Structure formats: C-alpha cells, structure tokens
Amino acid sequence: MIRVTSLNKSFNGQPVLSDISVSFEAGKTNLIIGRSGSGKTVLLKSIVGLHDIDSGEIWYDDLLFNKLDFHARKEIRKEMGMLFQGSALFDSLTVEQNVRFPLDMFTGKSLEEKTDRVNSCLQRVNILNSNKLLPSELSGGMKKRVAIARAISLNPRYLFCDEPNSGLDPLTAILIDELIKDLTEEYSMTTIVNTHDMNSVMKIGEKVVFLSDGKKCWEGSNKEILDSDCGTLNDFVFANALAKQLRKSLK
Amino acid sequence: MIKFLEQLGLYFILLKKVLSKPEKPVIYYKQTIHEIVFLGLNSVGIITVISFFMGAVITLQTAYNTENPIYPTYLIGLGCRDSILLEFSSTITGLILAGKVGSSIASEIGTMRVTEQIDALEIMGVNSASYLILPKIIATLVFNPFLTLISISVGIVGGWLAGTTAGVVTSEDYIYGIQYAFIPYYVTYAIIKTLIFAFLITTVSAFHGYKVEGGSLEVGQASTKAVVHSSILILLFNVILTQLLLS
Numbered sequence: 001m002i003r004v005t006s007l008n009k010s011f012n013g014q015p016v017l018s019d020i021s022v023s024f025e026a027g028k029t030n031l032i033i034g035r036s037g038s039g040k041t042v043l044l045k046s047i048v049g050l051h052d053i054d055s056g057e058i059w060y061d062d063l064l065f066n067k068l069d070f071h072a073r074k075e076i077r078k079e080m081g082m083l084f085q086g087s088a089l090f091d092s093l094t095v096e097q098n099v100r101f102p103l104d105m106f107t108g109k110s111l112e113e114k115t116d117r118v119n120s121c122l123q124r125v126n127i128l129n130s131n132k133l134l135p136s137e138l139s140g141g142m143k144k145r146v147a148i149a150r151a152i153s154l155n156p157r158y159l160f161c162d163e164p165n166s167g168l169d170p171l172t173a174i175l176i177d178e179l180i181k182d183l184t185e186e187y188s189m190t191t192i193v194n195t196h197d198m199n200s201v202m203k204i205g206e207k208v209v210f211l212s213d214g215k216k217c218w219e220g221s222n223k224e225i226l227d228s229d230c231g232t233l234n235d236f237v238f239a240n241a242l243a244k245q246l247r248k249s250l251k
Numbered sequence: 252m253i254k255f256l257e258q259l260g261l262y263f264i265l266l267k268k269v270l271s272k273p274e275k276p277v278i279y280y281k282q283t284i285h286e287i288v289f290l291g292l293n294s295v296g297i298i299t300v301i302s303f304f305m306g307a308v309i310t311l312q313t314a315y316n317t318e319n320p321i322y323p324t325y326l327i328g329l330g331c332r333d334s335i336l337l338e339f340s341s342t343i344t345g346l347i348l349a350g351k352v353g354s355s356i357a358s359e360i361g362t363m364r365v366t367e368q369i370d371a372l373e374i375m376g377v378n379s380a381s382y383l384i385l386p387k388i389i390a391t392l393v394f395n396p397f398l399t400l401i402s403i404s405v406g407i408v409g410g411w412l413a414g415t416t417a418g419v420v421t422s423e424d425y426i427y428g429i430q431y432a433f434i435p436y437y438v439t440y441a442i443i444k445t446l447i448f449a450f451l452i453t454t455v456s457a458f459h460g461y462k463v464e465g466g467s468l469e470v471g472q473a474s475t476k477a478v479v480h481s482s483i484l485i486l487l488f489n490v491i492l493t494q495l496l497l498s
Contacts, residue, residue: 050370077376088371091362102375105275160374 001026002047002158002190007056009039009046016042017214020056026157026190029181029204031222033195034211035236040194041085043211044162047192048080049073060158078106081151081189083161083180087143089135089150095122096131099150106154121149125179141172145179152183159184161193165200173197177204198237201225210236262458268380269388269454282386283393290352290387291394295401297351298344302335302402305343306409309334314419327420328428331410336437337497340402342489345448348395349481353456356387357477360460361470369461384457391449399445403438440496447488452481 002024009017017039024030032040045051047058049065058065060076068076089098096118103114122131125145135143144164151159161180165173181204184191195201201208205222210233218230225237273279313330360383363369372379407429414420420428456477463473 045370048374050373074376077374080374080376082371082374084367084371086366088367090368090371091366104278105375105377 001059001061002192003057003059004043004047005057005059007043007046007058008054009042009051010054015214017046017053020211020214020216022209022216022219024190024192025207027185027188028191028206029184030190030192030207030209031195031201031205032192032209032211033201033205033236035196038211039214040196040211041162042214044160044192044194048082048160049077078154079157081148081154081156081159083144083147083151083159083164085163085166087135087140087147089138089143089147091135093134094131095127095133095135095138095146098135098146099153102150102154117153118149121153122146124152124183125149140167141169141176144168144176148176148179148183152187155187157187157189159187159189159191161191161195163194163196165195165197170199173199174203180204196236198240201237212236261462262454265380265384265458265461266454268378269384269457271378271381273381273385274378279382279386282382283389286386286390287394290355290390291398294348294351294398297347298398298402299405301343301347302340302405303409305339305402306331306335306406306411307413309339309406310410310414310425311417311419314414314417323424324420325424325428325431327414328410328425329431330428331414331425332407332429332433333437335403335406335410336441340399340406341441341444341448342485344395344399344402345445345452345485345489346482348391348398348449349452349456349485350478352391353452353477353481354474356453356456357460357474358470360384360457361463361473364461364463365466365470380461384454384461387457388450388453391453392446395445395449396442399441403441443496444489444492447492448485451484451488455481455484 004023005021007017007020008015020043032043034040042051046053053066056066063076065073065076090101093101096115099118099121100114103109103117107114109117118131122128125148127142127145127149130138130142135146138146159180164176164180168176177200180191180193183189193200193204202222205225208220208222208225209216210218210230212232218228218233220228225233228234228237310327310331313327313334317326317330360369363383369379369383372382411422411425414425415422459473459477459480460470463469
C-alpha cells in the first residue's frame with residue numbers, strides 16, 4: 001500500500017501540487033486522472049522519488065519513503081517497476097537486453113536463468129520472436145509491452161504507469177490496459193496509472209483519483225464516477241461529443 | 252557569478268555521485284570496454300589525419316622561419332618534434348576530442364535524459380550518474396594517452412614526409428633533428444596534459460548532458476555548451492599545467 005499525506009510540490013515558487021492526501025491500495029489498479037497540466041505526472045514522479053517534494057509524507061507500507069536516505073530508497077526501488085510515457089527503453093540495447101537489464105544489475109542468476117526469466121516476461125506480454133530487435137525497430141504498442149516486461153522482470157511490489165496509452169490506437173490501448181490489470185492481480189502489486197483516457201478509467205479504474213489544478217477534487221471507483229456531483233470531474237468525464245450524447249440520452 | 256558558482260557546485264555534486272562505488276563492477280567493466288571502442292578506437296582515424304597534416308605544416312613553417320645559412324637544417328626536425336610533443340599533440344588532440352567526443356557524450360546523455368531513460372535507471376535503483384559517466388571517464392583516461400602517442404608519431408612522420416618531399420630538409424637531417432637533445436620528460440608532460448584534458452572533456456560534457464531539461468533543442472544546446480566549455484577549460488588548464496610542469 002502507498003499512502004500520501006499533505007503533499008505539496010512547487011517549481012520555482014509556482015505551486016503544482018497542493019495538499020494532496022490519498023492512499024493507493026495493494027492488489028488494485030489505482031488511477032490518477034485529470035486534464036493535461038493538472039499535476040498527474042508530477043504526483044507520480046514525486047511518489048517514486050524522481051521529484052523531491054516541498055512538504056508532506058509518502059509512505060510505502062510502514063516506511064516513510066521521502067525521509068529515507070539514498071541506500072534505503074534504493075532497496076525500495078528494486079521493488080518498483082515503471083512504465084514511462086515514451087517507454088524509456090534503452091536505445092542501444094536489444095529487447096532481450098532491455099528486459100534482462102534489472103536482472104543483470106541486481107541478481108546473481110546465471111545467464112541461462114536470466115534468459116528464461118526474460119523469455120517468460122516477454123511471453124507474458126505477448127512479445128514473441130523479437131528478442132534481438134532494437135527499440136527503434138518496434139511499434140509504439142510493442143515498446144510499451146517490452147517496457148512492461150522490463151518493469152515486471154524483478155517481480156515488483158509496486159508498478160507505476162505514466163500515460164500507458166498515449167499514442168496508441170484504441171484497440172492496442174485496451175490490450176495494454178488489460179495487461180496492466182491482469183499483472184496487478186497476478187503479482188498482487190500496488191499499481192498506480194496516470195491517464196486521461198476515459199476508456200481506461202471505465203475498464204480498469206478500481207480506484208480513481210481526480211486532480212484539477214494540482215488539487216485532489218474527487219476519489220472513488222469507476223462505478224461511482226458517472227454519478228459524481230463534482231462539476232470539474234463531470235466536465236472532464238463528459239468532455240467528448242460521444243460522452244455528451246450518451247449522457248443526454250441517459251437523462 | 253552566482254550562476255557560475257551554482258553550476259560549479261552542481262558539477263562537483265555530480266562528480267561525487269559519479270565516483271561512488273559501482274553497484275556491479277562486472278557490468279561497469281563491460282561498459283568501459285564498449286566506451287573504449289566507441290570513444291577511443293573510433294577517434295584514431297581523425298587523430299591520425301589531423302596529426303599528419305599538423306606535422307607537415309609545422310615542418311614547412313619551421314623551415315620557412317629558419318631559412319638562414321646560420322641555422323643547421325636539422326633544427327627543422329628538432330622544432331617539429333618539440334612543437335608536437337610539447338603542445339600540438341596533447342592540446343590540439345584535446346580540442347579535437349572536445350569537439351568529437353564531448354558533443355557525442357553530451358548528446359547521448361542528454362537524449363537519455365529527455366527520453367526518460369535516466370529516470371528509468373533511477374527507478375530501478377541504479378546510480379545513473381555513475382553507470383553512465385564513470386565508464387566514459389575510465390575509457391578516455393585509459394585510451395587518450397594512446398591517441399596522444401599516435402598523434403606524436405604520425406605528426407613526426409607527416410613532418411618528415413612534407414619536409415623531404417618539399418626539399419626543405421634532407422631525410423638524414425630531419426631524423427638527426429628529431430633525436431637531437433631529446434628530453435624524455437616531454438613525453439610524460441604530454442601524457443599528463445592528455446589525462447587532465449580527457450577528464451575535463453568527459454566530465455564537463457557529461458555534466459551538460461546530464462542536466463538537460465526540455466527536448467531536442469536543449470540537447471543541441473547542451474552539446475554546443477559541452478564543446479565550448481571543454482575547449483575553454485583545455486586552453487586554461489594548458490596554461491596552468493605548462494607553468495606547473497615546465498617551470
């Protein structure tokens with residue numbers, strides 16, 4: 001479980017996140033949603049420690065993460081996997097080497113054991129016969145799946161996904177969503193996904209946190225989201241023409 | 252001035268992070284071998300070509316400036332040797348490498364920064380600064396002295412070929428000149444300068460790449476800054492080292 005209390009973050013005196021308190025439950029797919037520039041990525045990067053926060057607390061189970069020293073943080077980080085918006089695969093390494101990288105770095109396994117683990121991770125994300133390809137030779141969806149394979153190679157307890165569907169067609173986006181949800185249940189991970197894709201929200205959002213202008217405006221489940229009386233959330237949820245028509249017909 | 256001190260402070264903080272104990276030495280070893288090939292061996296060609304012509308020009312200019320019956324022609328060989336040993340091979344090689352290797356390091360690390368590859372390393376618990384920069388420092392410290400030795404040798408051969416072809420010095424005089432009053436310490440001096448320049452080029456360029464924020468435009472700017480700052484530092488340290496080592 002990850003718990004954030006009274007988190008504040010600013011850049012050059014400009015507040016980006018104000019007094020955010022929220023908890024993300026283990027074994028569930030937790031979603032942070034909001035418009036572009038609402039502070040989703042900053043919140044996610046603050047939670048994983050890529051941004052230092054101004055004040056507040058970030059708890060990983062019973063460990064106060066933001067007060068830990070570099071070495072203690074490193075130990076927790078070995079239990080984290082992250083899927084970045086642009087996949088962030090290492091350009092100079094092949095698919096196999098990318099997925100093997102955390103195993104090379106942090107395990108004493110033999111090459112054979114590591115190769116087995118790499119193949120099982122790649123199989124799990126449906127990447128077959130592409131071990132020797134470079135990231136530049138992969139499609140957007142394949143890159144995301146390889147990045148997920150790399151993220152789960154060390155059996156993480158925490159999975160973070162920053163806009164996993166950006167730049168993907170709707171069908172591939174659904175596949176990625178399903179994969180994230182399945183893996184979360186399979187590994188009992190605490191998964192946090194940043195997104196502004198309402199399809200993802202409705203499909204995998206077991207817990208949804210809505211941010212607007214750096215503040216938490218609403219939290220609940222995807223089942224509760226359509227009945228919310230939060231104006232800014234409704235504006236966001238029913239922003240596109242299809243959703244507006246649907247809402248009209250439901251009324 | 253405050254900005255300069257801030258940058259200097261950030262540079263030393265990065266250096267501290269870079270020089271911390273490697274997580275898995277065997278991986279760093281493999282990376283270092285890769286960097287020796289990428290940053291070192293791939294520079295042999297350009298260093299050879301430039302050193303050859305540099306030696307040729309130095310010989311022809313020395314001959315032009317000593318065109319007087321009072322001066323024996325073997326001085327052309329001696330002048331060429333000392334110019335190459337004391338100044339050109341280490342400093343000019345350093346400046347060339349600042350352009351070639353420095354821009355390559357800054358753009359590689361800068362691109363990794365803007366495409367979140369460095370964040371991915373940090374999330375895994377890897378000391379990204381050490382993993383990316385330390386092998387490059389070791390590679391250039393190990394290989395650049397060889398580049399300087401190659402530059403010295405090729406420069407002297409270039410001078411001999413140009414001098415004898417142009418007829419400004421005989422082969423015997425040139426060879427006598429390059430052996431005359433030879434001080435072996437000059438080679439040590441050139442190597443020491445090369446090592447300092449290699450460290451400056453790698454760390455300054457890596458620093459500019461590592462702190463990039465933004466996109467491709469900023470990566471390009473970081474690459475330019477890496478070359479400019481490395482070159483200026485090479486020239487500054489050239490003066491300091493010359494005073495320290497030859498006075």
